[in-house]
Amino acid sequence: MVFYWILAFIALLGLADATFLTVAHLTGDDAVCGSRIGCSTVLGSVYATIHGIPTAAFGAVAYFTVFSLAILFVSGYTRVRRFLIVVVASMFIASLYFLYLQAFVLHAFCPFCLLSAALTFLLAGILLAIPVAR
Amino acid sequence: MRRSLPFIIIALVALLTVGIATTVYRVKVRPAPVTAVAATPTPADEKEDPSLHVRGPREAPVTLEIYGDFQCPSCAVTSQAIDDLQKQYAGKLRIVFHEFPLAMHNHAVDAARAAEAAGLQGHFWEMHDMLYQYQPIWSKATNPAYFFGAYANSLGLDVERFRADLQSPEVQTRVISDADAGAARGVKNTPTLYINGREVKTLFTFEKLQALIEEALAAKKNS
Numbered sequence: 390m391v392f393y394w395i396l397a398f399i400a401l402l403g404l405a406d407a408t409f410l411t412v413a414h415l416t417g418d419d420a421v422c423g424s425r426i427g428c429s430t431v432l433g434s435v436y437a438t439i440h441g442i443p444t445a446a447f448g449a450v451a452y453f454t455v456f457s458l459a460i461l462f463v464s465g466y467t468r469v470r471r472f473l474i475v476v477v478a479s480m481f482i483a484s485l486y487f488l489y490l491q492a493f494v495l496h497a498f499c500p501f502c503l504l505s506a507a508l509t510f511l512l513a514g515i516l517l518a519i520p521v522a523r
Numbered sequence: 524m525r526r527s528l529p530f531i532i533i534a535l536v537a538l539l540t541v542g543i544a545t546t547v548y549r550v551k552v553r554p555a556p557v558t559a560v561a562a563t564p565t566p567a568d569e570k571e572d573p574s575l576h577v578r579g580p581r582e583a584p585v586t587l588e589i590y591g592d593f594q595c596p597s598c599a600v601t602s603q604a605i606d607d608l609q610k611q612y613a614g615k616l617r618i619v620f621h622e623f624p625l626a627m628h629n630h631a632v633d634a635a636r637a638a639e640a641a642g643l644q645g646h647f648w649e650m651h652d653m654l655y656q657y658q659p660i661w662s663k664a665t666n667p668a669y670f671f672g673a674y675a676n677s678l679g680l681d682v683e684r685f686r687a688d689l690q691s692p693e694v695q696t697r698v699i700s701d702a703d704a705g706a707a708r709g710v711k712n713t714p715t716l717y718i719n720g721r722e723v724k725t726l727f728t729f730e731k732l733q734a735l736i737e738e739a740l741a742a743k744k745n746s
Contacts, residue, residue: 401536408544415548415712438726453540457533464529 390463392519396473396512397459403452403508410445410501414438431499436490444487448505451480455512477512484509551627574697576647579609579617584743585719585736588619590705592713593635594628594662599655601714601727606652608732616736620651622701623713630667633689635698637671640688644680653678719743 414437431437437444458473484506491498587605591598609616622639624631634654641650653674654661661670668689675685688694705715709722716723716732719739725731 404536404540408540412544412547412551441724449540453537456536460529460532464526466529 392515393459393463396515397456397463399508399511399515400452400456400459403505403512404449404456406501406505406508407445407448407452410505411443411449413501414443414445431491431495431497431502436487436495445502445505447483448480451476451483452508455480474516477509477516480509481513551625576620576642576651577617578620578648580614581617583615583617585612585615585739586617586619586717587732587736588621588717588720590621590623590710590713590715592623592625592628592631593638593651593654594631594658595625595713596658597727598714599658601716602651602655604727604729604732607729608736611733612736615740620647621705622698623705623710623715624698624702625713628662630662630664632698633667633671634661635701636689636694637668637674639694639697640685640691641675641678641680643688643694644685646678646680649678650674 439447454476455473458469458476461469462473487502488506491502587608589598589601589605591602605618609618622635624635638647638650638654641647657670657674661667664670668686671689672682672686676682714727716727718732718735719742723732723735725735
């Protein structure tokens with residue numbers, strides 16, 4: 390059970406991070422970037438939006454979903470586990486793709502995007518570590 | 524009650540996230556504090572205004588207007604795309620720049636003033652290009668005026684006059700009236716672009732803007 394509380398907590402951090410990135414993108418804020426011009430390359434790139442919606446907003450929704458599912462699980466709705474796995478697996482793949490874009494296409498990294506990827510990998514790792522028979 | 528608790532927590536988190544995000548968004552996109560109330564020029568009036576910052580021929584069929592903030596990174600990126608477009612559409616594209624310094628950028632108003640002060644000596648666009656080029660440097664400075672003076676010097680401006688103009692009410696009013704006019708026109712964010720008076724809603728990449736310019740050229744031809 391404690392694993393799911395940890396999942397919820399990490400998802401909350403991810404939600405904060407992704408929301409922050411969404412707002413930063415919408416306002417054109419560069420405080421996120423510090424002095425690194427490469428970071429603006431990421432947040433100003435064509436990959437920063439999907440059909441006009443900031444990519445980070447999708448991340449926020451995903452983290453919120455993970456948070457909700459984890460909270461539901463600890464409240465006794467254990468059947469949500471499979472949805473949790475599907476959502477986290479999709480996030481894992483998306484994070485890999487965004488890492489690839491930053492490393493090989495944009496040649497620039499954005500620290501808060503990397504944080505999001507790290508949190509997703511953490512979510513996936515914990516989910517894998519949880520004993521299946523429960 | 525116990526069964527509804529998780530849903531209450533989830534709803535609370537959702538509300539909190541949306542609430543905080545919209546509040547921060549609202550605070551950040553508010554334009555820099557403006558005191559004077561200027562008349563709002565309509566796009567038609569603006570075409571006649573000799574004090575406008577214009578690049579390209581007056582009779583060009585396509586006019587691309589930009590509301591920009593020199594401290595905004597996406598403005599710098601967009602400006603690069605616009606430069607490339609102007610090279611490609613020489614004679615057909617007219618660029619108009621409007622100041623729109625955002626409150627969230629601590630040096631944006633000073634940078635806008637620097638551009639205007641250079642403009643008083645006929646070098647607005649040179650300073651415009653320089654401010655974007657060196658944005659990562661001066662925007663992190665505690666005293667950006669030092670850098671602006673250096674840029675003015677390298678452009679061969681009268682630096683004494685430039686420094687005096689930076690503080691002048693004329694320059695101040697110019698920046699404020701530009702930002703006011705933008706706000707009245709519905710500009711909230713930077714960069715905001717208009718092509719022949721129509722707001723650009725796509726991404727500001729070379730390809731997307733090129734497509735819109737082609738569209739505007741075709742529309743002009745047909746009319």
